[in-house]
Amino acid sequence: MLLMLVKGIDSRYNEGCRELANYLLFDLYSQNTTDFEKTGFSEEILDDVIILIKSDSVHLYCNPVNYRYLLPYVAHWRNLHFHCMTENEYEDEEAAEEFKISSFVDMVRDCSRIGIPYSSQGHLQIFDMFVVEKWPIVQAFALEGIGGDGFFTMKYELQDVSLSLWNVYSRMDPMSLENMISEDLVVFEHQWTNFFANFDTEIPFLLELSESQAGEPFRSYFSHGMISSHITENSPHRQPFVLFGNHSTRDNLSAGSFNFPSEGHLVRNTGPAGSFAKHMVTVTSCPGQLNKFVLIEKSLDILNQTSYLESGLPLFLFNSSFTLLPT
Secondary structure, eight states: OEEEEEOGGGGTSOHHHHHHHHHHTTTTTOTTOOTTTTTOOOHHHHTOOEEEEOSSOEEEEOOTTTHHHHHHHHTTOTTEEEEOOOHHHHTSHHHHHHHHHHHHHHHHTTOSEEEEOOOOTTOOOOOOHHHHHTSHHHHHTTOTTTSOSSOHHHHSEEEEOHHHHHHHHTSOOHHHHHHIIIIIHHHHHHHHHHHHHTTSSOHHHHHTOBHHHHHHHHHHHHHHHHHHTTOOOOOGGGSOEEEEGGGOOHHHHSTTTOOOOOSSOBGGGSSGGGOOOOOEEEEOOOSSGGGGTOEEEEEEEEEEEEEEOTTSOEEEEEEEEEEEEOO
């Protein structure tokens, strides 16, 4: 099976194709990338990329403008075939468009089944090959003379490979590890620093701390990550939460029965027989980069020590443990 990636307007800005392009090209098309913005060229020209991955080779169509930006990322690919005009040839817009179409036809000529990265993570869509048929480059396939003699979706068997690709994206590799250490770990540390700040207070105020207040830093970061990752799903089981004392039972930890945030469950009333809480459990998740390879579940204990403060209340200390779960 051939894997086809069409960037930009030629795929009607398909997000699945964009996600695959960022995976293959080290986030070259990420919103955080400013290199393209400094070029002065239009987004349409920079997005003018088609990649077809076969079992034994890769075919890449681009133009002489974005070629120089793509080359450092793809030069090491084995059996790479470029389909690119010279700068002088590219000045003729009609000839450039015909070259793109003929290149696309040549790239898929010997294929029968083609995989499409139709959906991006968090935006699963029902695969519709007639939507693919409306992509400009696919429509051009049917043009007489320079096209492929017939409708693209009738000539080739198309298959949505989004779910399979998401499994690939979730695997840890050197690039994802570097991003985790240099970017996500910094945010992760800041998030937990804000969380612990909620408990850096005098005992009377600490006792009135609710689960909602304690978990607010996690919810804020989670909401921001959902927006920045373009994820619209907002299922309760994915949201971070904090549970105190006897409220952290197995039943309350299950997604079906959990309602959050809780204002009524306080440190002072969630311990045994309505006393002070001796422990808490917090579960968080990151919908951004970190979520590509791991879901991090954290549990913290507030340990009841034998030493007491002058007030006679337990001294709260933190003991943190972390469990990595596959996504």
